Amino acid sequence: DRQATDQIWRLLNNTMVPAEVAHALESSPPREREELWTQVGPETQGEVLLYLSEEVQDEFLDRMDAAELLTATENLDTDDLADLLQRLPTSSIQQVLDSMEAQERERVETVLSYPEDTAGGLMDTDTITIRPNITLDVVLRYIRRHEELPQSTDVLWVVTRRDELIGRLSINKLLVCDPSMSVREIMDTDFIRLDALASQNDVAQLFERHDLISAPVLNERGQLVGRITIDDVVDVIRDSAEHTVMSMAGLDEEDDTFAPALRTTRRRAIWLGINLLTAFLASSVIGMFEGTIQKITALAVLMPIVASMGGIAGSQTLTVLIRGIALGHVKTNNVRWLLGREMIAGMLNGVLWAAVVAALAIVWFDDWMLGGVIALAIVINLVVASLTGTLLPVLLKRLSIDPALSGSVILTTVTDVVGFLSFLGLASVIYL
Amino acid sequence: DRQATDQIWRLLNNTMVPAEVAHALESSPPREREELWTQVGPETQGEVLLYLSEEVQDEFLDRMDAAELLTATENLDTDDLADLLQRLPTSSIQQVLDSMEAQERERVETVLSYPEDTAGGLMDTDTITIRPNITLDVVLRYIRRHEELPQSTDVLWVVTRRDELIGRLSINKLLVCDPSMSVREIMDTDFIRLDALASQNDVAQLFERHDLISAPVLNERGQLVGRITIDDVVDVIRDSAEHTVMSMAGLDEEDDTFAPALRTTRRRAIWLGINLLTAFLASSVIGMFEGTIQKITALAVLMPIVASMGGIAGSQTLTVLIRGIALGHVKTNNVRWLLGREMIAGMLNGVLWAAVVAALAIVWFDDWMLGGVIALAIVINLVVASLTGTLLPVLLKRLSIDPALSGSVILTTVTDVVGFLSFLGLASVIYL
Numbered sequence: 001d002r003q004a005t006d007q008i009w010r011l012l013n014n015t016m017v018p019a020e021v022a023h024a025l026e027s028s029p030p031r032e033r034e035e036l037w038t039q040v041g042p043e044t045q046g047e048v049l050l051y052l053s054e055e056v057q058d059e060f061l062d063r064m065d066a067a068e069l070l071t072a073t074e075n076l077d078t079d080d081l082a083d084l085l086q087r088l089p090t091s092s093i094q095q096v097l098d099s100m101e102a103q104e105r106e107r108v109e110t111v112l113s114y115p116e117d118t119a120g121g122l123m124d125t126d127t128i129t130i131r132p133n134i135t136l137d138v139v140l141r142y143i144r145r146h147e148e149l150p151q152s153t154d155v156l157w158v159v160t161r162r163d164e165l166i167g168r169l170s171i172n173k174l175l176v177c178d179p180s181m182s183v184r185e186i187m188d189t190d191f192i193r194l195d196a197l198a199s200q201n202d203v204a205q206l207f208e209r210h211d212l213i214s215a216p217v218l219n220e221r222g223q224l225v226g227r228i229t230i231d232d233v234v235d236v237i238r239d240s241a242e243h244t245v246m247s248m249a250g251l252d253e254e255d256d257t258f259a260p261a262l263r264t265t266r267r268r269a270i271w272l273g274i275n276l277l278t279a280f281l282a283s284s285v286i287g288m289f290e291g292t293i294q295k296i297t298a299l300a301v302l303m304p305i306v307a308s309m310g311g312i313a314g315s316q317t318l319t320v321l322i323r324g325i326a327l328g329h330v331k332t333n334n335v336r337w338l339l340g341r342e343m344i345a346g347m348l349n350g351v352l353w354a355a356v357v358a359a360l361a362i363v364w365f366d367d368w369m370l371g372g373v374i375a376l377a378i379v380i381n382l383v384v385a386s387l388t389g390t391l392l393p394v395l396l397k398r399l400s401i402d403p404a405l406s407g408s409v410i411l412t413t414v415t416d417v418v419g420f421l422s423f424l425g426l427a428s429v430i431y432l
Numbered sequence: 433d434r435q436a437t438d439q440i441w442r443l444l445n446n447t448m449v450p451a452e453v454a455h456a457l458e459s460s461p462p463r464e465r466e467e468l469w470t471q472v473g474p475e476t477q478g479e480v481l482l483y484l485s486e487e488v489q490d491e492f493l494d495r496m497d498a499a500e501l502l503t504a505t506e507n508l509d510t511d512d513l514a515d516l517l518q519r520l521p522t523s524s525i526q527q528v529l530d531s532m533e534a535q536e537r538e539r540v541e542t543v544l545s546y547p548e549d550t551a552g553g554l555m556d557t558d559t560i561t562i563r564p565n566i567t568l569d570v571v572l573r574y575i576r577r578h579e580e581l582p583q584s585t586d587v588l589w590v591v592t593r594r595d596e597l598i599g600r601l602s603i604n605k606l607l608v609c610d611p612s613m614s615v616r617e618i619m620d621t622d623f624i625r626l627d628a629l630a631s632q633n634d635v636a637q638l639f640e641r642h643d644l645i646s647a648p649v650l651n652e653r654g655q656l657v658g659r660i661t662i663d664d665v666v667d668v669i670r671d672s673a674e675h676t677v678m679s680m681a682g683l684d685e686e687d688d689t690f691a692p693a694l695r696t697t698r699r700r701a702i703w704l705g706i707n708l709l710t711a712f713l714a715s716s717v718i719g720m721f722e723g724t725i726q727k728i729t730a731l732a733v734l735m736p737i738v739a740s741m742g743g744i745a746g747s748q749t750l751t752v753l754i755r756g757i758a759l760g761h762v763k764t765n766n767v768r769w770l771l772g773r774e775m776i777a778g779m780l781n782g783v784l785w786a787a788v789v790a791a792l793a794i795v796w797f798d799d800w801m802l803g804g805v806i807a808l809a810i811v812i813n814l815v816v817a818s819l820t821g822t823l824l825p826v827l828l829k830r831l832s833i834d835p836a837l838s839g840s841v842i843l844t845t846v847t848d849v850v851g852f853l854s855f856l857g858l859a860s861v862i863y864l
Binding site: 017019020023026027028029032051140143144146147148149151152153154171172173174175176207208209210211213230231233234237238241242244245246248249250251255257258259260261262264265268269271272273275276279280282283286287290293294297298300301302303304305307308309312313315316318319320322323324327328329330331334337338340341342344345348349352353356357360364416 | 584730769773
């Protein structure tokens, strides 16, 4: 508890930046979180909300009234404000928009007009634009008229009279070049332009590949509508990487770590229910062979080994494929090679571990036949697991189903069913 | 194959940036990769290598001779060069260092003197420093003497005669302020400073929380030794998020998606072997109850359900905790609350799904007793799973063992053993 008191003390003394306050809120169980939130000044609440995961954002946004919202959002940048507004009901959005100056409102509405997960939804409109025909000296004087430049301004955008983007002038070039030169002479024309409707994952990939700090966003007529800066992209990168690990356990990357017990129970119940269906499917396969098991109980002892080896091998393949697809490494033209590689690896590991398991089974139960049956079943299950682990995520992706979310459930069902079926089926054929 | 030809064509025409070439290499099976690599010009090989994962880097570095290495690394930044050198044997490092000018060599050696995963290992030494007592006008003239500024230069560092960092002057401020003012008057003194020995994960967290573009790195005497820019940090963020998902399947985030079959087999074999040990442990538990199973074969049919429900519930809890620890949400003072929450959720879902499974078991096998036994076993296993899923990662973390790598193996062992033991044990007590 000393740590909690310490946090409140720091808050009161305003030594924490909004991101740190958000982190403290995310790290607190419900009651402490309440206490901390009451210590956040009304005008900094907006900035703090920006750094929270969606579930925690909603928790606080849901109970703020219009006046509180207005105070909290007063000092936010266009893109940040748009982010928050997207989480509110339409009536509240309108109230906030109505309270703004015409120019500012127009800028927010531009961002809101694009889907949240596109370049347009991610951008801010804080761009400084210049014309190509002026000299650097004029540019320097123009800039000096600003009290400060928008955050992370590393370039000025060169546009035509109709706002069409034709070049960019980096601040660093502006500083080192001869002031009597014209913008047109030294501007870059070879750089990355983002389509306002490009997906945020494509945007993130471009930023990573080209080490960008900021990039211009254009509408379908080639006009500059905004810019995206690296700090917005870092969130996208973090979220997309977290999405895989959370989805594979049936969870969401926006989930609150400290969600209350009842909400947690309800959310987990769905995933457990789905998995129960697949478990019953596996059980019904075992049920088909009750007679065999009654005669040779060693089968019941060993059957989980066959299923579990298949499950492990399959999820390794599945994970490699899901990551390869997410990173853009896996495409239609190289899936065939991967399938071959995985089948070979599955076969080789199948033979290796089948031999080990067979030897142990023979020693344990003093039954050579049993060793042969389990060895064959393991090889079959590992090959099927490799096949499924490779093709399933590719197929799901093509059907626009998230392979990270449904892949592991389907895969485990396949490896359980095939594992039990091959082991108990072979045993029935041989022993009965 | 048309896509592969297309890639080569684009390479030949130099329309791809090094990161795109690297991505094409990472997306290619061994033979195509070879072909592509031969098309990369000797002097751009260094830049391409930078964007490759470590495993693919090693593949190419291993067979480059000293002369090829020198050509490839000639035009690299200090931090990038140091990154590559860290992957080479000591003799090759010395050869490359010997070929460099004294000043440049000293800079690379500074970076190499820090461990790879610290701020010092991540930094570059391309800093522009100024003294506090000069006017902005002098600064502007000093900058104009450079032909170009180092990439992503957004601030100039203000240092004393002994290189101690005392402030920073942002380029944007330099542009908008009155040139007759002194550096001391307008420099910031309140900003994030990085300790050269800080871990790269701490660095990434600071960049994310404070939306930094660059930050200064200081040695233990407070002297400026380098700076870290956001593009280096983006790689750290991507790697650390990927680390969890890959580790949970016994894989590494630096693994090559297109590793050859034999290397893949060998790597996967280890993980399968470890999991086989835990599977045999579960089997030996079942083996203790062979007599009971022979009398009531329905137990063999239903036992995988008990184990699998525990496994699913446990890995959900485990995933939430591993992510919470990675994000810094979970600390000593809030683990108790999480434990309570997870136990309640485990208990409630245990009771809910125990009822469902019991009903189905009673209908299936027409045996009320069996329903009661499996219900109780499921509740026990889900509570144990919640307990293990919460405490295991915290304990592993405290022992400096990576919970993402070993957590799921240990958890599955626990839920399998407890599942079989409670279900078969209870059945033995009641039926025999």
